[in-house]
Amino acid sequence: MCVKKMFIYSIEEEIHLETLIENLKSNKELCCFWLGAGVSKIAGYPLWEELIMKLKEIFIWRGVVEPHILRLLDDPYLKFPQKMQCFKGCHKYLYIDTMKKVFEEVEYMLDKEVFKIIGKFLNQEILIITTNIDKGLQNTLNLSDDHISIIPIENCSINSKIIYLHGRIDKPESWVFAEEDYAKFYHNPPRKVRECWEKIFNNYMIFVYIGYSLTEMEIYSQFFNEDAKRKKVFWIPGISEKNKENIKNNIRYFRYVLELDFKTIPYIVEDKTSLIKLLSEIYDKAFN
Structure with a gap:
């Protein structure tokens, strides 16, 4: 071809x-x-959608995200920066730590x-x-x-x-x-x-x-x-x-x-x- x-x-x-x-x-x-x-x-x-899914998974597991924030994260019309703001506002240090770990996990498989x-x-x-x-x-x-x-x-x-x-x-x-x-x-x-x-x-x-x-x-x-x-x-x-x-x-x-x-x-x-x-x-x- x-x-x-x-x-x-x-x-x-x-x-x-x-x-x-x-x-x-x-x-x-x-x-x-x-x-x-x-x-x-x-x-x-990962793409941004994948990052959001991973952050959501970790935040739920750690019990640091309120139900009303989860509803926001599930809103398909909420833009990416708004969803990232939700995570950052909920727990800034967990947000930073999770982001770093997600990227570290793929470094050796690129x-x-x-x-x-x-x-x-x-x-x-x-x-x-x-x-x-x-x-x-x-x-x-x-x-x-x-x-x-x-x-x-x-x-x-x-x-x-x-x-x-x-x-x-x-x-x-x-x-x-x-x-x-x-x-x-x-x-x-x-x-x-x-x-x-x-x-x-x-x-x-x-x-x-x-x-x-x-x-x-x-x-x-x-x-x-x-x-x-x-x-x-x-x-x-x-x-x-x-x-x-x-x-x-x-x-x-x-x-x-x-x-x-x-x-x-x-x-x-x-x-x-x-x-x-x-x-x-x-x-x-x-x-x-």
């Missing part, structure tokens, strides 16, 4: 793929990659191939920004902390190789999970996450979002201003039977309501090699 047919769904998306490759060939220094939960999921880390291919782009001096808190990419590439920025507890340096926009697992004070974290680090002084995002936006022209659902307005709201019309945005989402209609609606929303020309290049969620093959093709055609 041709590799391309495993993740390309239309002629339009094939054109988007070729456009991204040409941009990487000619302007790689103006390009930054943004890594979402879908990337870490391929390696073996499939690092996706991190290795992303590392190739990093070696081309492409800045990597992640809203994931795991250290999988950094550990796979054996990067010391001298080459990274952990926002919001550090100042943003675009000379870093990796920027942890929402913190890192070993530094709970840096996490941007709960609703109060978003308020503190995006909207209230000193607004380090927002300031970092603005700095990146002002210094880069090509934005490649990988494994994102793009449901966080904080992540894409910078593209609302007029300067954003000059930016080139590529969105590489994971598509499944379950979410394909949602992805289509997101595309319609960005294109027809927000008038943002996000160029979509999907991969298949059910095939964990799909994203790796897609990124490998992009790298080989752009840099080999």
